[in-house]
Amino acid sequence: MNAGVKKDYLRPLDFKHGRVDMNHGAGGRAAAQLIDELFLRAFDNPALRAGDDGAVMDIPNLPPGHRLVMATDGHVISPLVFPGGDIGCLAVHGTVNDVAMMGAVPFALSASFVLEEGFALAELKRIVESMAAAARDAGVPIVTGDTKVVEKGKGDGVFIATTGLGALPAGRRIGGALARPGDRLLLSGSIGDHGVAVLSQRESLGFEATVTSDTATLHGLVAALLAAVPEGAVHTLRDPTRGGLATTLNEIARQSCVGMRLQEAAIPVHAEVEAACELLGLDPLYIANEGKLVTAVAPEHADAALAALRAHPLGREAACIGRVVDDAQRFVQLATRFGGERIVDWLSGEPLPRIC
Numbered sequence: 001m002n003a004g005v006k007k008d009y010l011r012p013l014d015f016k017h018g019r020v021d022m023n024h025g026a027g028g029r030a031a032a033q034l035i036d037e038l039f040l041r042a043f044d045n046p047a048l049r050a051g052d053d054g055a056v057m058d059i060p061n062l063p064p065g066h067r068l069v070m071a072t073d074g075h076v077i078s079p080l081v082f083p084g085g086d087i088g089c090l091a092v093h094g095t096v097n098d099v100a101m102m103g104a105v106p107f108a109l110s111a112s113f114v115l116e117e118g119f120a121l122a123e124l125k126r127i128v129e130s131m132a133a134a135a136r137d138a139g140v141p142i143v144t145g146d147t148k149v150v151e152k153g154k155g156d157g158v159f160i161a162t163t164g165l166g167a168l169p170a171g172r173r174i175g176g177a178l179a180r181p182g183d184r185l186l187l188s189g190s191i192g193d194h195g196v197a198v199l200s201q202r203e204s205l206g207f208e209a210t211v212t213s214d215t216a217t218l219h220g221l222v223a224a225l226l227a228a229v230p231e232g233a234v235h236t237l238r239d240p241t242r243g244g245l246a247t248t249l250n251e252i253a254r255q256s257c258v259g260m261r262l263q264e265a266a267i268p269v270h271a272e273v274e275a276a277c278e279l280l281g282l283d284p285l286y287i288a289n290e291g292k293l294v295t296a297v298a299p300e301h302a303d304a305a306l307a308a309l310r311a312h313p314l315g316r317e318a319a320c321i322g323r324v325v326d327d328a329q330r331f332v333q334l335a336t337r338f339g340g341e342r343i344v345d346w347l348s349g350e351p352l353p354r355i356c
Contacts, residue, residue, distance in 0.1 A: 013037050018121035025115065025149025035147065038125060042132035043111075047143035055143035057108060065170030071098035072163040078354040080127065080157055082201040084194075084213030085290075087160055088131030093215050093290060094241065094356060095164040096138050100219035101237040101293065103174035103226065104166030109135060111145040111162050116155030127158060138217040140164070171231065176255035178235040183324040184302035185260065188221060188293045188309050189214070189317040191245050192273040195287035195352050200276065211272050214291035221293065221314045228308030233301040239293050241356055243347040246285040248294060249332045250346045256296075259327025262334045262344065266321045285334075286347050288355045296324055 013033060023030035040048060047055040075091045085093075092109065099106040111131070115124065135142050197213040199205065218239060226234060236256070240248035245267070249260055269284045277284050291314065297305045302320060309315035332344040 013121060015121045015125045020115045020117055020119040020121065020124065020149060022117050022149050022151065025147060031147065038128055039113075039145065039147070042128045043135065043142040043145075045141045045143060047108075047141070048145075053144075055108065055110075057143060059107060059167060062167055063170065067168045067170075069099050069102045069104035069166040069168050070163060071095055071102070071166075072161065073098060075160045075162070075356060076156065076354055077198065077356055078156060079198070079201050080123070082213055083197045083210055085215040086127055086130050087158065088127035088129075089134035090215050090290060090356060091160040091162045092131055092134035092138060092140070092142075093217050095162040096140055096217045096219055097239045097290075097293075099164040099166035100217075100222045101174075101239055102166065102168060103172045103222070103234070103237065104168040105223075106138070106140045106164050106166040106219050108165045109140055109142045109162055111142050111160060113145070113147045114155060114159040114161075115147065115149045116157050117149055117152040119155075119157045124158060131160075134217070138219065140217075140219075173232070174234055174237050176236055176238065176252050179252050179256040179258055179296040179324050180235060180298075181258055181324055181326040182299050183235055183296040184299050184305075184320050185249075185262070185322045185324065186295050186297055186302065186306055186309060187245070187267065187319055187321045188218075188315045189291075190268040190270045190273065191240070191289055191292060192269060192277060192284035192287035194290040195244070195355055196273050196276045198288075198355055199280070199352055205276070211270070211276060214289055216291035216314055218291065218293055218314065221309065221312045224312045224315075225295065225305055225308050228304050229297065229301040233298045234295055234305065235298065236296040237293055238295075240289050242288050244284070244286040244288060245294060246283070246332070246344045247347045249344070250330075252296065253327075253330040253332055256324070257328075257330060259325045259330055260322055260332045261325050262322035262332065264334050264336050266319050268317045268319055282352075285344060288352065290356065294321075299323075
């Protein structure tokens with residue numbers, strides 16, 4: 001992002017009527033002005049203000065033995081703004097959550113912007129300010145970044161790539177390969193909200209009730225969960241984003257060489273999401289979420305873990321949805337509301353592209 005360049009611009013940027021042009025990505029005066037008047041102003045912190053190609057940070061009170069966790073993600077969602085959020089806050093939420101799902105405490109983000117020539121500066125300002133607010137609310141600053149511009153017609157307004165850093169406490173092991181037979185599967189809330197919210201906005205679907213994205217940072221919820229049970233009781237954490245809950249559980253089953261048995265009646269789905277999915281021929285189990293987690297917890301600590309999730313504002317609808325079983329075939333099976341059983345397989349294809 002290279003902030004901190006001398007401010008000798010002829011006139012301030014016009015965020016009401018102005019447009020991104022190729023000069024904003026050329027590395028010269030126009031690029032420096034965009035950084036100073038938008039990105040630096042929104043994301044301001046000492047590391048970014050230094051204006052270097054990377055961030056130097058003192059991590060306060062980091063105990064010996066802590067390890068670094070890094071996660072990165074690209075965001076190409078369409079539309080850029082949707083009920084409950086936009087690409088800016090989503091970029092922060094998604095990357096903070098990826099760090100948190102490793103059991104780490106997120107402490108810094110980087111952000112890379114690919115802007116399309118002709119994109120309205122007013123729209124860019126809204127997205128950047130939303131991103132800045134999300135980072136402030138999460139307590140995870142954006143400390144470095146980059147900006148590029150592509151010719152009109154070769155982008156889609158704005159793409160954002162983010163990288164997150166976190167500190168993993170000594171001795172903590174949480175991962176997709178650590179689920180064990182007998183573990184209880186806990187879900188922090190309703191599924192499908194984000195995907196249906198984006199789809200309804202994209203296709204101008206007029207549902208009777210507005211479906212709002214669940215996009216949110218989950219590191220506070222994770223901290224509450226881990227504080228409520230002994231170290232080692234939480235074996236696996238995942239946020240079921242692209243491919244939804246079904247694909248996430250299949251990923252964990254493959255990594256851990258286990259099977260899973262789910263109870264359909266226990267999986268929370270809001271009535272408006274269920275109705276929209278029925279209308280569109282979609283299965284909520286495969287719809288993206290951006291503010292939910294699923295965890296495999298040792299059975300003797302499952303009740304305490306579930307109570308901790310439900311006590312947090314982002315986990316009020318948390319439920320135990322099934323258990324991990326010994327299965328060499330690594331099948332995820334669902335007991336239906338009607339007394340039958342079916343295999344919940346991996347997502348095949350991409351029913352909802354450009355969802356995050």
